[in-house]
Amino acid sequence: MAQIGLVAHDDRKDDMAKWVKTHQDQLSQHDLFATGTTGSRIVSATGLSVTLLKSGPLGGDQQLGAMIAEGRLDVLIFLIDPLSAQPHDVDVKALTRLATLYDVLFACNKITADAVLNALKDNGGNGAHG
Numbered sequence: 001m002a003q004i005g006l007v008a009h010d011d012r013k014d015d016m017a018k019w020v021k022t023h024q025d026q027l028s029q030h031d032l033f034a035t036g037t038t039g040s041r042i043v044s045a046t047g048l049s050v051t052l053l054k055s056g057p058l059g060g061d062q063q064l065g066a067m068i069a070e071g072r073l074d075v076l077i078f079l080i081d082p083l084s085a086q087p088h089d090v091d092v093k094a095l096t097r098l099a100t101l102y103d104v105l106f107a108c109n110k111i112t113a114d115a116v117l118n119a120l121k122d123n124g125g126n127g128a129h130g
């Protein structure tokens with residue numbers, strides 16, 4: 001079982017809800033964490049059990065970053081909107097920086113997110129931190 005963080009910017013929330021629904025069976029075998037609004041969308045689309053953190057602009061990105069720094073997150077799926085400015089851009093950068101620094105499985109678009117789930121399957125369902 002892996003600890004998976006799920007985050008999507010506003011323009012990518014529909015994509016995230018659809019992606020999670022597509023992979024619902026596999027994702028249900030893992031511990032899911034999400035920023036507040038993304039997580040609420042996922043829960044209403046799928047009924048999956050998700051630990052809801054604060055909304056991204058209110059500190060949710062930083063909470064996920066702290067989990068990565070403490071070795072408590074194996075995977076980050078962060079569907080980023082590359083066409084809109086974010087008021088909390090510094091938090092977004094901090095989260096992507098920590099995901100890179102700590103070498104977690106990290107996807108910021110759907111096709112890579114698919115590849116990450118395949119990698120998890122190949123690894124017997126365990127993330128990098130086992």
Ligand SMILES: O=C(CO)COP(=O)(O)O
Pocket residue numbers: 007008009010034035036037038039054055056057060061092
């Ligand atoms: O802003 C976000 C990521 O930077 C996502 O936060 P929400 O899921 O609360 O919208």
